[in-house]
Structures are given as structure tokens and as C-alpha cells.
Amino acid sequence: MLVSKRNLNNTELPNNIYAEKMILGAIILNPNLIYNIIDKIKPNFFFKLEHVLIYSTIISLYNNNKNITLINLINELEKKKILKKAGGIKSIYKLTYKVINNNNFEEYAYLVLDKYFRRRLIEIGTLISELGYNKFISLEIIVRQTEDYFLELTKDQYNNYLTFSALLENLVINFNNKLYSHYISGISSGFKDFDSMTQGFQKSDLIILASRPSMGKTSLSLNIAHNIASYNNKAVAIFSLEMPKSQLVYRMLATSMNVSMRKIKAGRLNKKEWRIAKSAIESLSKLNIYIYDEANLSPVQLKSKIFSLIQKDKDISFIIVDYLQLLKSDNTKENRSQELSTITRSIKIIARDFNIPIMVLSQLSRNVELRNNKRPILADLRESGCLEKNTLVKAPKQQLDIRIRYLNILNYSRTIYCKNKNNRIIKTGIKKIYTTGKKGIYQLVTETGYYIKLTSNHKIQTLNGWKRLDEILITDQIMTIKKTTAKQNLNYLIYTFGFSIKFETIESIYFIDYDSAYDIVIKLYHNLIGNNIIIHNSIEQDADMVCMIYRDEYYNAQTLEPNTAEILIVKQRNGPIGSFKLNFNLQSTKFSDMN
Structure with missing residues (x-):
């Protein structure tokens, strides 16, 4: 909340006291209206302190399953010893004198929201100005704090105001798209069976891609990044905490050429392969892929870098983090299981805040190696x-x-x-x-x-x-x-x-x-x-989707399925679980659809 009701020029900050009164009076007379704004308007959105206290108390009654009536409201304010600060009994009674049409209720809510965000914008401007004058704060901290301020402010606060008819209209459009085309609701992975089971990667989803070492999770994620950038014409960001960016570029080039990465590094290419390399490099250079190879990132730092990147390129549509166990926690007092749980929850919040799917790679526990059946299960993801x-x-x-x-x-x-x-x-x-x-x-x-x-x-x-x-x-x-x-x-x-x-x-x-x-x-x-x-206890997985990779030939030289990777979807909030198979070229680390 703002400390002062006026700005530096002694001008009263934006507000609409009338709209605030109309909202409070309407809720007291018709408590069911609280459902329309409980998730949209917070107490500090009100300008007048008396209204902040009254609305806070109304929410308290609601949360404690008590009836929102004039008597209960006054008793609760008195119980909290804030009745006088809230304007007194006479002032609260006056709120109910004017009755508004319920159809106009959301219009008054919008006015309160509008004025709050204007005040917040002024406050942020003042805070940023103070940071700029502070010689004892590093520029990095100032930039990060500024990003956080504007990230909070630029969240789409009005999405929740879509009417039911508008939602139905969007639903009909989606049905038509699916009826007349091979439409998927999310971002295509570039693999038919993957998209068939998942309907693509959905906005704000956290996807965990996990396996034991040497199964190909980094390679699969790079294949997906390439497909998204090329087939979907989207921008992709890759945060590599383990491999340097040059190593990732070599891998992507090897996959594009379908040639061993060792052969490319050694420069042992024949004339035909050099021509293929030239063509692959030209194709890759056109892709909108950003690679960061900084180690020891925390979720807070990751969020800051994503924010900066989105300011630079609004087309960022998919993010990959390699890998979970190398992310550091912002809370060093937790044990490792709790740390990983906190980290995944933080990344899920980041995905939701930016409305972008984030794929996080993860190592599976060694329990897999102790079983006769090496095919991974969801419990192997937990520590x-x-x-x-x-x-x-x-x-x-x-x-x-x-x-x-x-x-x-x-x-x-x-x-x-x-x-x-x-x-x-x-x-x-x-x-x-x-x-x-x-x-x-x-x-x-x-x-x-x-x-x-x-x-x-x-x-x-x-x-x-x-x-x-x-x-x-x-x-x-x-x-x-x-x-x-x-x-x-x-x-x-x-x-x-x-x-x-x-x-x-x-x-x-x-x-x-x-x-x-x-x-x-x-x-x-x-x-x-x-x-x-x-x-x-066990740590619950916050991911919306958990995928795992299993290659039988890694454990069994006499396998009946060589050059094959099984992708297991062991958790999916909005779809089925199951598995499908992809071709896998071990030399070039390229995945492709079967048949």
C-alpha cells in the first residue's frame, strides 16, 4: 500500500471513492456478489483506509464460512477493535443506502481495479527512482528489482473478466479447428505420437523429462527445441546448467546432419557431408533459439533472465532447463528433497506467470539400477x-x-x-x-x-x-x-x-x-x-506432465528393439498416461517418428 495519499507534486493519487462505496454496500445487501470479485480484488486495491478494513473483514467472514450481514460485519469489526477506524456504525450503515443494479457491479469493480493499478504504477516509478539515486546498491540488483516490479504490474489482471458467453465462443472455435484440421491445442513437439497423447505442450505447463544418464534426455529436448523453432516458427530458450553452449550447438548440428558429433568435432567429413554441414548450418542459423550456459542458477535468477529475454523477444514460446538437480535453492535451510520440491514449485509458478510451457530435465534416482525391470516409474523421480x-x-x-x-x-x-x-x-x-x-x-x-x-x-x-x-x-x-x-x-x-x-x-x-x-x-x-x-514423507511432484525415457539396448545388448527409445508419460494432469516409441540414432543422437 502507498504511504502517502498524494504524489511528490502534492496531487491526490488516482481513486474512485464512490465506486468503492458502491461495491461494499452491494456486497452487504447481496453477499452472493462476493463470489464475483473475491479472486480479483484484494483489500489493498481500495484507496480509503476505512474501505480496506471493511473489505478485509468481509473476506474474513467469507473465509470462516460466516454469513456476510450488516450485524456480523459490525460485530467482527468490533471484535477486532477496528470499528472506529473503519468509520463507525453510522458510516457503515450509510454504505447500504444506495442500491446498485447487480449488472453494474463489475463495472464498479473495474473502476476500483483501474485506479489501483494507476496508483501502483506511480508507486513503482517512485521506487525505481529511489533505487537509481542509491549509490550503495549495485546496478544488477536495481535492474533485477525493476524487472520484478514490472513483471508484477504487466500480469494480465483482466483475463478473469471474460464472460461465460465469450468462453463458450472460444470453445466453439476450438471445436471447429479440431474438426477440420489435425489441430492440437498446444505447441507441437514435432513427434506425432507425442502430440497425439499430449495435444502438444500447453501454456503455463511444467513438463519434467527424466531418465537415467546416457538415455538421451538432453538430446530429446534439443530435438524438441529444433522442431518447435522450425516447424512451429516459435522462439525457444535453453538454459544449460551442465553443458557449455558450444557442446549443445555441436549436438544440434550432428542431429540435423544425422552424423556422429565426434566426426564433426574431428573435422573428418567427406565432400558430401561438408555440403550437408553447410546446408544444416544455414538452416540452424535461421532458427530463433537462445542458449544460456550459466551454472548455479536459482529459480529467482532464472525468472529474471526469462523476463529480460521476453522483453527482447516477445515470441519466446518454450523454455528448456537442463537440469533440475543443478539448480540451486533460494532457501539453503531445507533438506535436498524439500529443496527440489520448492524448486519445481517455483518453476511451475514461473511457467504460470509468463504463460509459457517450461520443460525441466531431471536425473532419476539409482533405484532403477537395483531392479530387474529397468523401466522407470514415477517414484524414481523422487529423492x-x-x-x-x-x-x-x-x-x-x-x-x-x-x-x-x-x-x-x-x-x-x-x-x-x-x-x-x-x-x-x-x-x-x-x-x-x-x-x-x-x-x-x-x-x-x-x-x-x-x-x-x-x-x-x-x-x-x-x-x-x-x-x-x-x-x-x-x-x-x-x-x-x-x-x-x-x-x-x-x-x-x-x-x-x-x-x-x-x-x-x-x-x-x-x-x-x-x-x-x-x-x-x-x-x-x-x-x-x-x-x-x-x-x-514423499515429496509430491508439482509437474503437469512427467515423461521418462527408456532404451532397452542400454541394458540388454541382445535386445529385440535396437535403435529404439520408449517415451513413457507417467503423469499428465489433463490427458492419458501411457507410452510410445521413437527411432533413436545413437551416433547422431537424433530421435524420429517410427515408420
């Missing part, structure tokens, strides 16, 4: 590990321990216990539970006989923070809980819900066998109590 099927989870409602594989049964509560940041035991909800197939299971046993069965990459709370099982030493102490009374609590850390927390030394860790494993996603704090031990 948080899995729990053995009979792990006991404490459920408050039943007052008993429930095996994790039974938690999906409807009769059981979806509420369990976890610990908060202050190491207190609290109740939390389960977002998701699912089986991840057979995994290599290890058993950890404590000095008092507590034990837990889990995969080697699952994290456990130790005295020195969260550690993967395969990183834990016998000398480490892990966090356990015990049912106690308040009188018995003297030797324990904290007592809540009848549970005390205590650190115990480890007796042994050893491999058991391959067995069914489960992942569980918790709503708060990313942990749970399993077999009386504090363990990490």
Missing part, C-alpha cells in the same frame, strides 16, 4: 525414498497403529501424527498414498529395539538433521517417540499428545529383501511417525 508395506503409522482417530498399505481404506482416518518445527507432535492430514512396486528394503534397528524398514534413499530425522538411510552411521542418533505420561517425561525432550521425543543410538542397519513399498505425501511439515521413528 525421498519409500517405506515397506507393513510400516506402522499412528492414527489419532483409531488410537492405534495402522499398516501403511491399509491407510487408503475408507474406514480409516486420513489424519496422522507428525512433528512440527519446534519438535512437538501434532496432527496432520494425508494428501496421497500409493504403491511404488517392489524395492530393495533395508532394516534399521535402535538400541531399545525400535525398527523401521525402508529403501536406502529414504530420510530419517537424526540429531544432525535429515539423513538418507545410506548416509547414516552407526554412531548417529535418530529421533524416536514413546507413549508416556507427564510424570515420566523427565528424561525426554518434549511431551505432546501423550508422546515424548527422544534420540536413540543405532544398533544395526542391514539389507532384507525386495518387497512392496509405498510412498506417502503429508500436508504439513513433510514427515510422519513410522514404527515410532520420525521419518520423512
Whole structure:
């Protein structure tokens, strides 16, 4: 909010007090109108402080499922001790004196929005001017802050005002396009089966392309970038955190020529291949592809660079980031699983803010190599590990321990216990539970006989923070809980819900066998109590689409499908999951449609 109601020239800032009054009065008389603006107008959009307080209180009533009435509004303001600041009872009553036609309600909402954005523009101008005069702030920080200001301001705030009839009209146009052409709603990947399953890459989507090393994920992403830039005539940005840009250019040239990259680097090309190279270079030079090869990018820095690029080229339509595990987190206090979850969520927000699909490449966990069937699954993308099927989870409602594989049964509560940041035991909800197939299971046993069965990459709370099982030493102490009374609590850390927390030394860790494993996603704090031990939960994937690459010939020299890559779509919010196959030339790293 602005500190002053006037600008530097002592001119009153843009506002429309009448429109503000009409909106508030209309909502008090017809509470259903709140649905029209609850997601569009925030309290600070109002100019007059009294109106900010009144609208904030109306939203508070709405969020707490209370009726929005004149009496409830006045009582709530009085309860918050802000009734006088809000203008008093008489002033609030006056808001209801003028009745407006409901059809005009959104027009008044638009006027409030218009004046707010004008004030915000003036405020941003002042802030940028102050930054420019500050000699102690580097130019890089000033430019980044300026970009953030204008990114916030240039978001399309009016898209939500499309009428239902306009939306239906757009829908009919889409139907006609699909009826009379091979129309796809998103950006074509250049691969027929890929587009058939996904309808192309949709705006604001986060796409994860994952595989084990040497499967060809970078090559496939470059193939897609080439196809988008050439077939769709779109601009593509590639952020490479691993390979230098020269290496990527060599790869794209090799793919275009269908010749080994080693042969190109060595310059061992015959006359025909030199002619092909010349033609390929001419074609590639016409493509609108930007490559950045800076390492150690964070989501904030990535967002800033994308913003700068879009200011330069409005045709940027697809972004590739190679790869997820090399991005650094803006929050260094999180463990790596939480960091990756935060990073993917941040990139999803970036995709939504710019309304551009972003493809992020990712390494799969080593669990793939431990299975007989090397075909990857969604759980391989997570670094948080899995729990053995009979792990006991404490459920408050039943007052008993429930095996994790039974938690999906409807009769059981979806509420369990976890610990908060202050190491207190609290109740939390389960977002998701699912089986991840057979995994290599290890058993950890404590000095008092507590034990837990889990995969080697699952994290456990130790005295020195969260550690993967395969990183834990016998000398480490892990966090356990015990049912106690308040009188018995003297030797324990904290007592809540009848549970005390205590650190115990480890007796042994050893491999058991391959067995069914489960992942569980918790709503708060990313942990749970399993077999009386504090363990990490799974991190839910924020991507709209997750694709994985599998090449059987990498593991099996006698494969029946040489030069073939299977693309598995293991998650898709708005479409089917499944798989399709592409031809793959290992020498030139070129992917192409089958047949």
C-alpha cells in the first residue's frame, strides 16, 4: 500500500471513492456478489483506509464460512477493535443506502481495479527512482528489482473478466479447428505420437523429462527445441546448467546432419557431408533459439533472465532447463528433497506467470539400477525414498497403529501424527498414498529395539538433521517417540499428545529383501511417525506432465528393439498416461517418428 495519499507534486493519487462505496454496500445487501470479485480484488486495491478494513473483514467472514450481514460485519469489526477506524456504525450503515443494479457491479469493480493499478504504477516509478539515486546498491540488483516490479504490474489482471458467453465462443472455435484440421491445442513437439497423447505442450505447463544418464534426455529436448523453432516458427530458450553452449550447438548440428558429433568435432567429413554441414548450418542459423550456459542458477535468477529475454523477444514460446538437480535453492535451510520440491514449485509458478510451457530435465534416482525391470516409474523421480508395506503409522482417530498399505481404506482416518518445527507432535492430514512396486528394503534397528524398514534413499530425522538411510552411521542418533505420561517425561525432550521425543543410538542397519513399498505425501511439515521413528514423507511432484525415457539396448545388448527409445508419460494432469516409441540414432543422437 502507498504511504502517502498524494504524489511528490502534492496531487491526490488516482481513486474512485464512490465506486468503492458502491461495491461494499452491494456486497452487504447481496453477499452472493462476493463470489464475483473475491479472486480479483484484494483489500489493498481500495484507496480509503476505512474501505480496506471493511473489505478485509468481509473476506474474513467469507473465509470462516460466516454469513456476510450488516450485524456480523459490525460485530467482527468490533471484535477486532477496528470499528472506529473503519468509520463507525453510522458510516457503515450509510454504505447500504444506495442500491446498485447487480449488472453494474463489475463495472464498479473495474473502476476500483483501474485506479489501483494507476496508483501502483506511480508507486513503482517512485521506487525505481529511489533505487537509481542509491549509490550503495549495485546496478544488477536495481535492474533485477525493476524487472520484478514490472513483471508484477504487466500480469494480465483482466483475463478473469471474460464472460461465460465469450468462453463458450472460444470453445466453439476450438471445436471447429479440431474438426477440420489435425489441430492440437498446444505447441507441437514435432513427434506425432507425442502430440497425439499430449495435444502438444500447453501454456503455463511444467513438463519434467527424466531418465537415467546416457538415455538421451538432453538430446530429446534439443530435438524438441529444433522442431518447435522450425516447424512451429516459435522462439525457444535453453538454459544449460551442465553443458557449455558450444557442446549443445555441436549436438544440434550432428542431429540435423544425422552424423556422429565426434566426426564433426574431428573435422573428418567427406565432400558430401561438408555440403550437408553447410546446408544444416544455414538452416540452424535461421532458427530463433537462445542458449544460456550459466551454472548455479536459482529459480529467482532464472525468472529474471526469462523476463529480460521476453522483453527482447516477445515470441519466446518454450523454455528448456537442463537440469533440475543443478539448480540451486533460494532457501539453503531445507533438506535436498524439500529443496527440489520448492524448486519445481517455483518453476511451475514461473511457467504460470509468463504463460509459457517450461520443460525441466531431471536425473532419476539409482533405484532403477537395483531392479530387474529397468523401466522407470514415477517414484524414481523422487529423492525421498519409500517405506515397506507393513510400516506402522499412528492414527489419532483409531488410537492405534495402522499398516501403511491399509491407510487408503475408507474406514480409516486420513489424519496422522507428525512433528512440527519446534519438535512437538501434532496432527496432520494425508494428501496421497500409493504403491511404488517392489524395492530393495533395508532394516534399521535402535538400541531399545525400535525398527523401521525402508529403501536406502529414504530420510530419517537424526540429531544432525535429515539423513538418507545410506548416509547414516552407526554412531548417529535418530529421533524416536514413546507413549508416556507427564510424570515420566523427565528424561525426554518434549511431551505432546501423550508422546515424548527422544534420540536413540543405532544398533544395526542391514539389507532384507525386495518387497512392496509405498510412498506417502503429508500436508504439513513433510514427515510422519513410522514404527515410532520420525521419518520423512514423499515429496509430491508439482509437474503437469512427467515423461521418462527408456532404451532397452542400454541394458540388454541382445535386445529385440535396437535403435529404439520408449517415451513413457507417467503423469499428465489433463490427458492419458501411457507410452510410445521413437527411432533413436545413437551416433547422431537424433530421435524420429517410427515408420
